[in-house]
Amino acid sequence: MDGCQSTEGDLHVVAAAHHIVKALGATKNLTDDLRKILIDLDTHLSMITSDTDSKGGRGFVDVEEQLKQAERKILSWESDPMMIWDSGPREASEYIATVYEIQTLVDGLRRLSVHENREQKELLHRAMSVLQTAMSRLEEELIHILVQHRQQFEPKHMSSRSTRRDVVYDESFVSVEDETVKETSSRNCPSDEIGECIVDLVCADVIPDIKSIAKVMFTSNYGPEFCEAFIGVRKEALEQYSAVTEELSIEDVLKMEWTSMSSKMNKWTWSMKMIVQVYLASEKRFCDLVLGDFGSVSSFCFLEISKATILCLLNFGEAIAMGPHQPEKLFRLLDMYETLADLPQDIDTLFSEEASSFVRLQFHVLLERFGVSSTAAFEAFQVAISSNGSLYPFPGGGVHPLNKYVMNYIRMLPEYCNILNLLLKDQHVDVADQVTDPDNGPNLSLSTSCPMACHLRSITSSLESNLYRKSQLYKDEALQHIFLMNNIHYLVQKVKGSELRLFFGDEWIRKHNGKFQQHAKNYERATWSSVICFLKDDNPGSSSVSKSTFKEQCKGFRIAFEEVYKTQTSWCVPDPQLREDLRISTSLKVILAYRTFLGRNLAHIEDKCVKHTVEHVEKLLLDLFEGSPRSLRNSRRW
């Protein structure tokens, strides 16, 4: 609109147009956009007429009048204690319209050659001042809306995995009844699968209001102020929520003792999922809704809002990954690793810009570190088994605590099958105990040949070797066999009674059943052969032996038996079924032999030398392996 000469006719057209515009502007039910257009047009038309009248004619007075009106409206709100957006939609849209008016005035004034005309300069100055006041107010309103209409973010119930007991090795494990540890198959628990879920972090109703404020502020080049305020409020909201995970220094984490570290790792696992998959996903959507029209501003704001929190979470992860890799950490580490492994896509989506690449990088580095840590913890577990040494034999020959520890530990591994297979696939395994499963179906053979299965077999093999070494500490050969029988039986039971059986396979189970049964037989041979020896019939042909021989045999048997009784009542076979089986088997042999012996020598049976009846022997045998030592010497039990 430069000051070119207009003809009379042009001026009339302009005036007419101006009149129409004013008339239209007075009608009700105008949309914001239409109103803006009309105001725009009005101002431009005013400019045209003012241009031709350089002395500040009627057109120019219009501009000043407009500005005065707008100024009045804006300033009247300044002294009003109410928030504009609380006062109703009409007030809000009027305010915004006023601001657009001022913007247009400013634009128009700027386009004129302003430096020559002092009044124009002053008007522009005044308009800018009012604009600044309005922008300042809009910032306040924005913050108010964001704070007022924040939605409570209710996190879902924590998964039950956190309540699982940790498996830590100590000698007192003996006293723990492992039958009472019920493993809930929490893998399929629905709350574990949070998945992506978008919620409204701010009441959806006010989004149009926020957008309209954004639009007017950005149009006036006050975008930075909008972002400052917006980021400030949203960042604070996020930080208040994520205060669940308190910040800890690396030093603190490394010094933490196990139980509190374990619970923090749990919290982290859950927070990480919740924050990335739900909260940040929702925040990103919110930013897009509000700022989607302004290009990269949306992702910039999102990054500023979220980076401190996500980096804080990742830093905790790094501190954990740096720590010593003790076996008891394995499950928490695997939990954390799994959590991270579930999230790369989410992270990549949320932080897809170039500017946020450092977040993605840190995330992927951490993921890798966790893989390494988990593998290290697993290895530490394996080393702990083979290096667990004993100086003294385990009293009673029962199930060794190491056995319980290892079996309870590995019983939990199948849950992490997928992730472990991933971690272990490149690891060489020294499996002395190769299992071939020719008669198993294709599915099972996959189970039994996967990396984790190989490692499991290697672990039990190592455990068996260790148990064998421990058995050598017993001087009594029979006790060695009892010990091995007990422990291998325990091993097999644990495998059979859990998901482990899918990984060990039937062949392995069969083989190990055979093993403990062999030890049972060996025990019998070691103990009872020599006892029964006394009852042997040297002369099968003759009907009976001499009385003195009989007496000797009787005495020999009695002493041997009582010796066994004294010794072996303190031995332990914890498993009731196994105990029963062993007794029956022993009983059959011994009782049969004794009965036969007595039967053969009926003639010599006198009170004195036959101290125990068959029934009595039978009864005494029941006392064996109860774990409480008894003695028959000097007792007259009938």
Place this chain on the structure above:
Amino acid sequence: MNANEYQGSFLGRISIRRNQVVVMDAIHEQELEDIELFQKHVSDRFSELSSPSDDDAVLSISWLCKLLDVFLCCEAEFEAILLMDRDPYQLSKPPFDRLIPELLDRAVKALDICNAVTNGVESVRHCQKLAEIAISALDQKPIGDGEVKRAKRALSTLMAAINLDDKDGTNAKSTERSWSFGRRSGNKDRVAGQFRSLSWQVAKNWSAAKQIQSTIYNLVAPRGAEASGLPSPIYTMNVIMIFVMWALVAAIPCQERTGLPTHFPVPKQLNWAHSLIGLQEKIADEWKKKEKKGMAGLLDEMQRMEKSAQSLIDFTDSFQFPGDAEKLQEAAGHVAELTEICRIMEQGLTPLQMHIREVFHRIVRSRTEFLDVLEKASLPVI
């Protein structure tokens, strides 16, 4: 000594070198040479840092990047000397059974400082954004009340952020300050409440000053025989690490810097340490001066920004439309300075964070390697 005597026992794992005195001497000779070279390099690198060019004033962003590079170079050399071809058992004997764990402890503290400083760079970035608002306001021609008000708001927020007492950077305080809009107060200047919560994202009781203090604790230069062996480079590396961390904390805002120690117990006669000690004293002097005025930190660009921002605030305070020509010119000068600083920050802050991150990763990796070596040395043989 008969090698056969040791076979079969775990002592047999000791390096065979023990039996070969001649070879030992040669190796020892080599080691001494390596140590000497290492310390010469240290001296050279710090000497270079002490005489910065115009672009790299001490404690400027680019200088800090150079400092971090120096750290990485020294660390690499140090690791090579300590770990390459080293019998693990040697590092688990005295005095290394004390020196190495101490070094690793300091390394962990350094990691926390890296994190805190990375966070601190964010607050510098925030200041940059505020300065940019002020610049865009005052770049308008002509400048009116509106622009001046806008600039003043941004600058006041900036100054408040700079002079924020490190302790106040917690969530709770900013919540109270910022968003208490129960009723609109008559006070238009909501400056103090507007800036974003500057939570430090570090543990609540963590203190940068205390961390530095605890790294200096127990730092004793090796004496006598130890001074010519491996303990010497270990000491050197400790000093370098502490110095780098200390310089970062002095420069960049992070939680709780009151009481930052200004004295390092490094003996002056160590010839590799001259430049380093010189730098340290220079920075310490600056720190003592600044400590009295406020906690902005010594980052060169931040100091310059503070100066320009203050001048501009003075300008805005005394502004009356249409404004004094001379004052306007002066203001334009400050705006130009501010623009330049923002440009430097825009280009330099991200690389600085990446450098810190690299140092972080290197320390983690190095620590892991040392721990692995120590573990090998302590593995029992059954």
